[in-house]
Amino acid sequence: MALKGDDIALSTSRAIVWTATEAASATNPQTIKIQNNSAIGVTVGGDDVAASSNGILLTASTNSIVEIALTQPDESVYAIAASGTPSVQFLVDNV
DSSP states (O other), X not given: OOEEXXXXXXXXXXEEEEEOXXXXXXXXXXXXXXXXXXXXXXXXXXXXXXXXEXXXXXXXTTTEEEEEEEOSTXXXXXXXXXXXXXXXXEEEEOO
C-alpha cells in the first residue's frame, strides 16, 4: 500500500482535504487521518461542512486526530477553519 501525506492551509471557506482515488472500495477503503495541531479549531466533514457544524470538530491546540474510511472513488473529505488560516496535516493509505 502506498501512503500520501501533506499539509493543507485552510480558511473560513470549506476546502477539499482529499478526494478518494479509483483504488477506494468497500472492501479496500482509503483511510485518511487528519490532524489539527494549530491554535484554531477546524471542522472536518462532507460537502455540507460549516464552521463548527455538520462534521467533527478538531479542537485548537490539542493535536486532535480524526480517521475516516473512504469507500467510493471520488468521495471527498472537506475541512473549514473556525477563523484565520490554520493548516491541517493528513495521511492517506491505499493510494
